[in-house]
Amino acid sequence: MPREEAALAREADRRRTFAIISHPDAGKTTLTEKLLLYAGMVDEAGLVRGRRNSRSVKSDWMAMERERGISVTATALSFEFRGRRINLIDTPGHQDFSEDTYRVLNAADAAVMVLDASKGIEPQTEKLFRVCADRRTPILTFVNKMDRPGADPLGCLGQIEEVLGIDAAPVNWPIGPGPGRNFRGVLDLTTDSVQVYKPVPHGATAVPTESASRSAARGTLLSEEEADHLDDEAELIRTAGHPFDRERFLDGAQTPVYFGSALTNFGIEPFLDGFLGLAPPPGPRPAVDGAVPPERPGFSGVVFKMQANLDPRHRDRVAFVRVCSGRFERDMEATVARTGEKFRVARSVRLFGQERETVEDAFPGDVIGIVTSAGLRLGDTLCEGDPVRFTGRWSFPPERFAVVRCDDTNRRKQFVKGLQQLGEEGVVQLLIDPAKSSLEPILAAVGELQFDVVKFRLETEYGTKAVVSPLPYSSACWMTGPAAALARPMLRSDVRLVRDRDGSPVLLSTTDWALRMVREQNPDLTFDPHPPSGDA
Structure with missing residues (x-):
């Protein structure tokens, strides 16, 4: 291998780039902050929700995120840890911003799936998992909130396999969950060693206060009851569970599972160590003319x-x-x-x-x-060099629509600039009705909260207020076909013909029935719910 390619391969092998996915309130942002804490990137981890004097989370930068205690934008955080360059892409937790998460997953080599120990697989988690599965992205699972009542580790494993359809391979196992017992630590199933924690002040890292083999921990670190319970569960996991298979993991068919509590820092370090050992380095990226390897000389x-x-x-x-x-x-x-x-x-x-x-x-x-x-x-x-064009999906079918206007004539310049930039970000898609004023564009989005973000950011970042009024449409289709057919008027009250930012015709419809009627009346046109720029 030429020297330049060898140097590139070495640097690429040192990188780990991943995204974190979860249902809202599963602890995704808190886990992100604790990973930064253990990596020495922050002195104190901020919580998503907490006392007024607690630090704001590093990964939530927007005022709206800090005020509402949710993540609505993706952020990228890079840091060094134990000889590796970690690129962590924190994704929006709220389902109305899943578009941003889908785009981020195009940039990740692996994903960390965060589950609530008592709730298991929730709808948004499943939705995001399907996106990873389509790309065969390797997934590591962190079962969070093991310190909460109702934590059910066996139930989480069962749900992963039944709902998501992949093997769950526990790497460690919680000590102490269940009625009347406290979460105290984890059993490392690969070394058969027990790690017991104790609470630490907020902002401090938790390290095992004591560690011993499972047999030596009986009667010392663990009571006889705890040891018996742990022995029974460890035997069950080893006989009925799936052993870890790295090839199946890299193929997206198996997920290694870790247990812990991001709030109390229990189990964070074993998870971070496991991630560094298991997550793959950058590999070939899919492109129009074939996969591009990381050691390709041109940037x-x-x-x-x-x-x-x-x-x-x-x-x-x-x-x-x-x-x-x-x-x-x-x-x-x-x-x-x-x-x-x-x-x-x-x-x-x-x-x-x-x-x-x-x-x-x-x-x-x-x-x-x-x-x-x-x-x-x-x-x-x-x-650089020979042309390359990477594939991926960057725009998605909208499901919510609203017209937006600015009533303050003195702030219309800022209003137009703000909408243009928010549209370029992908916060919303902007559509224009040629028969209406260009100062009243249509916002198209996946979720209602995206409209709130548009209003909030127009006011706080661009100094202009907006009035957003919902529209009755439920779907959009991009149309292609002969120019004469595209110019044909749509003589129906339950549909509307508009244009996207590139001038492509888009049909809005109020019902599936209305769309079906238009299709039947226009057989020479093609209707696609995905924007034409969706696969770049």
Whole structure:
């Protein structure tokens, strides 16, 4: 292997890039903060919900996120830990922002699935798991909240297999859950050793206060009752459970399962150690002309997220880019594959919440932010040398629609700019009715909360208030066909013909029946619920 390719392979092998997925309130953001705590990146982990004087979470930067205690944007956090470069992409927990999560999963090499120990598999978790399964993304599972009443580790394993259809392979097992007992630690099933914890002050890392083999722990670290119960469960897991199989894990057919409590820090370090040992380094990325290996000499990367106003002082715009191959260098010139235009990367940063540092170079698996990224879109490929165009889904069928307007004529410039940037981010899709005023565009979204975010950000970031009024439509279809057929008027009151930002015709319909009637009346047209830019 040439020296340059060998150096790239070494750097790529040092990277671990993953996303965290979960149902709202399963503890995803809290786990993220605790991983940063153990990695030494924060002195004190902030909680999503807590006392007024508790720190705000590093991974939730938007005021709305801190006020409501939810994550509504994806953030990328990069840090060094035990010789590895960890790129952690924290995803929105709320189901109304699953679009952002889907896009992020295009940039991850693995995923961490967080489950509530008492609730098991919840709807949003299942939905996001299906996205990972489609991409055959390796998934590690962390069963959280083992310190809460009703924690059911066996039930969680059963649900993983029954609902998600993959093997669950426990790597450790909780000590003490169940009626009348407290969660005290974990049994490492690979070494048959017991690790017992004790509570620590908020903001401190928890390490096992004592550790011993399972047999030596009887009567010392564990009572006879605890030891008997643990022996019975360990025997059950070993005889009826699935042994860990790395190949099945990498193929997305099995998930290693860890147990713990992000709130009390119990089991976090074993999970982090397990992640470093199991999560794969960057591999070949799917592209139009075939997979691109990370050691490809020329730089290539894909834009998986856009974000405006990360720094309110500068009102800048950042494109999050996953480096897929080659070496990125600041001030380099790359080609935007979609347009063929040259793009000079003058300002590149690594982000940590709202904090940022200049990035001089980056390697496959890294996530960088390109500042003031006018001309870039979600899904764009930046590359050197031979053209490369990575595949992935970046836009999704909307299910909610509303018209938005600005009643303050003095703030319409800010209103238009804000909507344009929010549309480029993918917060919502913007549609225009040619027969109506361009100052009253239609917002198209997956969930209602996206409209709240638009209103909130227009007011707080652009200084303009917006009035959002819901529309009765329930689906959108992008239409293609002969120009004459596309110009044909839709003479129905339950449908509406609009245009997206590229001028493509989009049919909004109130019911499936209405859409079916239009299809039958226009056999020379093709109707697709996915935007044409959905597979870049």
